[in-house]
Amino acid sequence: MRNLLLIAQFTWQEALGRRLLWAIILLTLVFLFFYFLGLNFLLDSFERRAAQLGRELSPEQMVVPSAVLVLMGMYIVNFLGSLTGVFTTIASISGEVDSGTLQSILPKPIRRWEFVLGKWLGHLSLALPYLLLLSLALVYGSYILTGYLPPNPPAAMALMLLSVLFLLTLTLLGSSLFSTLTTGVVMFMIYGLGWIGGILASVGAFTNTPTLKRLGEISSYLVPSDQLWRGASVFLQPEIMLGAQDSARGNPFVGSEPLATGYLLWVAAYTMLVLVAAVWVFRRRDF
Amino acid sequence: MTLAIQTLNLRKAFNGRVAVEDLSLEVRAGEVFGFLGPNGAGKTTTVKMLLGLTYPTSGQATLLGKPLGSLETRRQLGFLPELFRFHDWMTGKEFLRFHGQLCGMPASALQRRIPEVLELVGLLGRENERIKGYSKGMQQRIGLAQALLNHPRVVFLDEPTSALDPIGRREVREIIRHLKAEGTTIFLNSHLLSEVELTCDRVAFVDKGRVVRSGALKELLRERLEVELRVGALNPELLSELGRHARVLHHGPDTVLLETESEDVLPILAQTVVNSGAGLFSLSPRKISLEDLFVKLVSKESS
Numbered sequence: 112m113r114n115l116l117l118i119a120q121f122t123w124q125e126a127l128g129r130r131l132l133w134a135i136i137l138l139t140l141v142f143l144f145f146y147f148l149g150l151n152f153l154l155d156s157f158e159r160r161a162a163q164l165g166r167e168l169s170p171e172q173m174v175v176p177s178a179v180l181v182l183m184g185m186y187i188v189n190f191l192g193s194l195t196g197v198f199t200t201i202a203s204i205s206g207e208v209d210s211g212t213l214q215s216i217l218p219k220p221i222r223r224w225e226f227v228l229g230k231w232l233g234h235l236s237l238a239l240p241y242l243l244l245l246s247l248a249l250v251y252g253s254y255i256l257t258g259y260l261p262p263n264p265p266a267a268m269a270l271m272l273l274s275v276l277f278l279l280t281l282t283l284l285g286s287s288l289f290s291t292l293t294t295g296v297v298m299f300m301i302y303g304l305g306w307i308g309g310i311l312a313s314v315g316a317f318t319n320t321p322t323l324k325r326l327g328e329i330s331s332y333l334v335p336s337d338q339l340w341r342g343a344s345v346f347l348q349p350e351i352m353l354g355a356q357d358s359a360r361g362n363p364f365v366g367s368e369p370l371a372t373g374y375l376l377w378v379a380a381y382t383m384l385v386l387v388a389a390v391w392v393f394r395r396r397d398f
Numbered sequence: 399m400t401l402a403i404q405t406l407n408l409r410k411a412f413n414g415r416v417a418v419e420d421l422s423l424e425v426r427a428g429e430v431f432g433f434l435g436p437n438g439a440g441k442t443t444t445v446k447m448l449l450g451l452t453y454p455t456s457g458q459a460t461l462l463g464k465p466l467g468s469l470e471t472r473r474q475l476g477f478l479p480e481l482f483r484f485h486d487w488m489t490g491k492e493f494l495r496f497h498g499q500l501c502g503m504p505a506s507a508l509q510r511r512i513p514e515v516l517e518l519v520g521l522l523g524r525e526n527e528r529i530k531g532y533s534k535g536m537q538q539r540i541g542l543a544q545a546l547l548n549h550p551r552v553v554f555l556d557e558p559t560s561a562l563d564p565i566g567r568r569e570v571r572e573i574i575r576h577l578k579a580e581g582t583t584i585f586l587n588s589h590l591l592s593e594v595e596l597t598c599d600r601v602a603f604v605d606k607g608r609v610v611r612s613g614a615l616k617e618l619l620r621e622r623l624e625v626e627l628r629v630g631a632l633n634p635e636l637l638s639e640l641g642r643h644a645r646v647l648h649h650g651p652d653t654v655l656l657e658t659e660s661e662d663v664l665p666i667l668a669q670t671v672v673n674s675g676a677g678l679f680s681l682s683p684r685k686i687s688l689e690d691l692f693v694k695l696v697s698k699e700s701s
Contacts, residue, residue: 117499124496128487211483215544218449219500220472397412397452 114221118229119236126199126237135195135241142191143248146184150256153180170258177259178349184249185347186364189271189340192242193302196279200234201294204286204393213398223394231283231386235276242275243268267346270370274339277382278302284389287396305334309341313363335378341366400427401460402552402583403448408457409607410443417443419607421457425600427551430574430584432598432615434591434688436696440607441587442480445554448585449477462551473502476550480557480587482541486530490521490540493529494547501548508547515543518573534561542570546577553577556587571597591688601688603695610695615688622686625656625664630677639670652679 126132157176161168207213246268254260285294312327331338344365353367403425410418418440425431435441446452448459450467464471484493491512498508516522519539529537538561545553559567574584574597588594594601602612632652640646643666644656664683671678
């Protein structure tokens with residue numbers, strides 16, 4: 112356990128030592144700055160136009176535009192969180208193998224599973240708080256500017272965290288199997304697969320094509336990231352938007368129905384399974 | 399006699415490609431053991447198996463009396479890899495602290511030990527610089543410091559002087575002597591045979607994943623002797639007479655190069671020449687070097 116924490120701490124040290132942490136924080140601040148600036152301009156222009164027409168916008172009338180903007184913002188937050196989770200973990204193990212640094216670590220009195228779980232703990236303790244802080248900043252920053260708060264931000268954030276945790280764990284498995292480059296390409300394709308799967312399901316629902324819906328469903332079990340975002344987006348939309356969605360269906364970017372408990376249990380179990388596979392693969396490898 | 403390392407029929411194949419064929423080896427506690435062989439002989443793979451980095455396909459091995467991979471044993475090991483690459487974003491001190499913690503050393507012990515090893519490898523004063531800025535030689539030195547941090551009972555050094563200048567090499571030889579005096583067992587992989595000759599007690603020659611010869615260095619070198627004779631006239635009768643006592647390696651019109659197992663043959667050779675009436679101008683025996691032995695053993699294996 113001590114070794115596990117040591118490796119986790121080492122991961123943080125590395126993120127600091129390589130100035131990765133600062134780069135992420137800086138770019139995130141830039142993103143938030145532009146988002147809030149844009150939000151502010153948009154709201155201003157709405158009010159100006161209303162004033163030109165001699166009307167004043169009531170808070171109720173502002174709900175839908177605000178909600179759409181927050182939803183868009185959170186879509187990007189989810190994307191950034193996923194990308195950060197994946198990219199910070201890509202070289203986690205393969206980097207140590209490729210560069211040969213692992214050769215001086217593994218002969219030390221450390222068990223291989225401690226090394227893998229330590230890396231996992233280190234990376235998730237970087238990526239998950241990052242996603243959480245970023246979503247809190249976006250939701251509550253928008254609240255200050257617009258006065259609009261989504262119906263259930265904690266539930267949405269929990270699902271987004273689960274999604275990033277899954278992607279990060281899958282990346283760790285890739286990193287213990289392949290080289291850094293291969294892991295990157297594989298993860299990119301898998302992430303894309305989840306995304307396409309989601310679009311297929313939407314198109315299937317929209318055009319009422321069972322085969323497409325079925326394909327989308329299969330992909331949601333294999334690569335749950337997109338489906339988890341859709342589940343999260345339900346908690347970020349006011350009733351009025353969900354109702355409109357329900358009749359239209361088939362929006363490829365957001366969902367309208369909450370995820371079933373069984374599905375969430377599957378994702379949790381699947382994530383654990385992937386983690387166990389990563390440990391198993393790493394324990395058997397020759398270096 | 400206690401054994402620090404013992405392997406029996408150790409074998410490693412990577413997807414059918416054999417790296418180590420059948421390796422049986424004994425290294426005594428407290429000795430400096432040279433592990434020699436040409437490139438691709440399976441030296442590094444053997445070290446990796448002993449350290450638990452790679453799993454043997456078959457065979458047995460013990461390190462300090464315990465099966466390979468035991469955590470208790472690994473606490474007492476030190477290793478300097480051949481391709482020494484370390485986390486170069488760390489400072490030398492951070493790097494040593496991290497590796498000391500991996501060995502399970504408490505902070506107070508590290509506080510004392512880090513300056514000691516830095517001094518030993520000649521890096522004291524440079525420990526707060528990032529490894530990225532170190533020269534190749536300094537990186538190898540910090541790697542050596544890392545290998546000695548935990549007062550190991552067995553140290554594996556894989557080509558420890560490959561990046562060092564002659565002065566650095568001499569310093570490493572001194573470190574090895576110092577470690578031996580403290581009772582540390584040293585397993586040395588090296589191509590630099592002159593260094594092996596200066597530092598090792600016993601050696602094993604390995605080729606194609608098998609030990610072709612092993613023993614005390616002194617005895618191995620004493621086993622064979624080359625002697626050059628210069629005579630007045632070298633006729634075929636004399637040559638065949640000499641060939642009965644020693645092996646003829648080479649001969650010219652008035653010189654002959656012979657190989658023999660023992661110094662006792664030298665007076666007999668002189669007697670033979672004198673008896674033949676050819677006249678003996680010179681007889682110069684020379685001990686073969688480790689390099690001669692290496693080339694001989696390895697080329698014999700490959701042919």
